Amino acid sequence: MRAFIVLVQKEFLQIRRNSFLPRLIIAFPILVMLLMPLIMTMDVRQVNVAVVDLDRSTTSRRIASHISASEYLTLAQTTAEYPFAMEALEQGQVDVIVQIPADFERDMTVATPERISITANAVNATKGGMGMQYVVQTIAHTLSELRGEKSPAKLSGLVTIENRYNPTLNYRYYMIPALMIILFILICGFLPALSIVGEKENGTIEQINVTPISRFMFILSKLVPYWLIGFFVVTVAMLVARLVYGLTPVGSIGAIYFGALLFILTISGFSLTIANFSETMQQTMFVMFFFIMIFMLMSGLLTPIDSMPMWAQRFTLILPPRYFVEVLRSVYLKGTTIVELWTNYAALGVFALIFNILAALTYKKQA
Amino acid sequence: MSDVVISVRDLTKRFGDFTAVDRISFDVHRGEIFGFLGANGAGKTTAMRMLCGLSYPTSGSGTVAGYDVRTESEQIKRHIGYMSQRFSLYNDLTVWENIRLFAGIYGLSKTQTEERATELLDRLNFSSERNTLVCSLPLGWKQKLSFAISTIHRPEVVFLDEPTGGVDPVTRRQFWEMIYEAADGGTTIFVTTHYMDEAEYCSRVSIMVDGEVRALDTPARLKQQFAAESMDEVFRTLARGAQRGE
Structure with a gap:
């Protein structure tokens, strides 16, 4: 011992x-x-978004402003030319491009509008993927808000999300x-x-x-x-x-x-x-x-x-x-x-x- | 002097094809200073390591302090002291901490440790260095301390592997005085050296060449046998025939 x-x-x-x-x-x-x-941290922040606005309507401006207001997204530029946005993406200044088709707002009230297209730079798969999701969520939110203003049933109240434990x-x-x-x-x-x-x-x-x-x-x-x-x-x-x-x-x-x-x-x-x-x-x-x-x-x-x-x-x-x-x-x-x-x-x-x-x-x- | 402390018969160690130690046999008696000589690479350290239970023999037999080198190496370790070629006290501990460590390892009680430490430090005139870190001591002092610590548990046999390598002549002399003192106290000393004047101090000397013991006797009789003036000449006569280089 x-x-x-x-x-x-x-x-x-x-x-x-x-x-x-x-x-x-x-x-x-x-x-x-x-x-x-x-x-x-794997939280994705500072996702730079370019909005290609071919519609130039209240709706498209609202989408852009919601994007710029989001905690995770930054509105890097709004342009009317897809090639400009693509160039910015290639140079790494932009992570996600959102293109809002012409007459989107008008079509939305009448029939099925042409789809909004989203392009993400997925070289960094996590950032691309998460960034894309955030953009989709933000747009969905904006659209449901717009609908909600027109009809009494609020879409946003239909889903509840809870993350248990964390x-x-x-x-x-x-x-x-x-x-x-x-x-x-x-x-x-x-x-x-x-x-x-x-x-x-x-x-x-x-x-x-x-x-x-x-x-x-x-x-x-x-x-x-x-x-x-x-x-x-x-x-x-x-x-x-x-x-x-x-x-x-x-x-x-x-x-x-x-x-x-x-x-x-x-x-x-x-x-x-x-x-x-x-x-x-x-x-x-x-x-x-x-x-x-x-x-x-x-x-x-x-x-x-x-x-x-x-x-x-x-x-x-x-x-x-x-x-x-x-x-x-x-x-x-x-x-x-x-x-x-x-x-x-x-x-x-x-x-x-x-x-x-x-x-x-x-x-x-x-x- | 008839009491045999180390007895070796045909002890052999092979590393692959290389036979480091080739069927050596000898006896060492109690209280003897046994000089174990040989050129570099002759197999001295390997032979010594087998006797200390650090290396397992390939064949042959041997006993140290009455215990078998093959089967009872741990019992041997209780009864021997060992001082290796390399300085192997803890450099980052003080003199006293090293003494306490090794005394404790050999099972000495606190009071025994304190007693022996005081006695040891007095003997070496080291009392003032009690709390000095070992790494800051000069080499000669380190070697003396190392020897003193290797005998702190009063072992029957002490194995010294080139204890005075690189040490100045004055300290070397003091070192041998310590060896004599220990031998007078009944401790058997098994020592390797490259200094032929030191070989003259031994009771008996064996000379290893190419893994074999080629000569074994008192220094006086060896000189007679080889018709030589000094041990140096005896050694050179034998070592000249060596096949192994440095």
Whole structure:
């Protein structure tokens, strides 16, 4: 027991003596949580719209003014020539073109008018797609307003929309749990691996290998500090989310900490396993980056798993962050309980066990 | 002196096609200073690593402090000290923190650690450096500290792999005084070196060439056997026949 205490003490001393690590551990979570939610947004704003008005009627002017009044759309130009608008689109000054055919207003009252045509620049598929939808919504709104003025039944009152759990459809609320996971992966995933490989490079690991300390104890002494650091990180992240973005978990804090504990165990065990197979820092970094890419892009952190191809969806079952991001999002936004999410916790528990046993087994004192 | 502490029979280590250590056999007695000589690449470090339980032998057998090198390497580790070629204390810890770490690893209690640390620092005249970071010590001091720490748990055998490489003559002398002190206390010393004057200080010397032990005796008898003036001459006579380059 004394041996274990001095080993853990040594890890903390080494972290503290490092000129860079303590600052990183404190500043990194705060900075990431403060800045990234502002940046990592898929809300489309500033969609530039050109209106090609061939009608020149009250209706067409009303459509244009509604577009310019919209929060998401900017009326970049109104012109009577489609080719002008097309040129602007090609030059990137305009994202969506709305062409209102001649005699649109008159035809609307008599018969079926010629259709309004909408052209979007879909090079940026998200912006093109979302921009197009906003424009369609705005026009539909204008038209229904016009109809409503003429007939007593209000069309706009016929549909109600409710977004459950994230009522304002705020993209940040979706990203904050993902950011927390990225922080865990970077801090509790990279640091233990670098610490082991650092000892390999300095030759100190050999001095440890020639002592009777068991490999389980040595590995555990490497992990304990990073578990504590992980708890610090999750606490800071939750505080920033609350104070700055007003996001508090609907579910219990305990459910979050319990999930975090299992996930930190998993990712740090994984990191040590990689370190056992690496001889140099470069090698460790490269291999870690490879896995981190997969973790970040395939675990549903940034894009929904349900929209991935079937084979990819099956593959995500072996990615630990997938289970934790589900836990975080459901607890934060829906208030789901540990019992309801038990399969996720169980999966994380199994991963934690596998990776830590693997880390201890692949650590060789005798070559 | 008849008490055998290290006993090796036909110990061999192969890395693929390359035989680093080729069927070496010898015995080392309690309290001896056993010089383990050989040119670079002769297989000294590999042989030593097998005895310390860092490397698993390909074939052959051996015991250290009564434990089998194949099956009981972890028990061996309780009874030996090891100082590698590379300085391997923690540079970012202080002298005292390094002592506390290794004393703790070997299971010494807090009070024992405190006692031995004070005694060790006194002996080295290091008391004023207690809270100095190890990285800021000069090399000679580092090596002395390293040796003192490798014997903090009073091991039966200490393995020293080129402990005085790059150390100045005065410190080298002090270092050997420490070795003698430890040997007088009954600790067996197993040491590799490239300094032939140091070889003269050993109770017995073995010389490895191309992975084999070619000569083993007291320095005096070796000189007699090879009709040489000094250990230097003995070494050169043997090493000249080496097939392996640097």
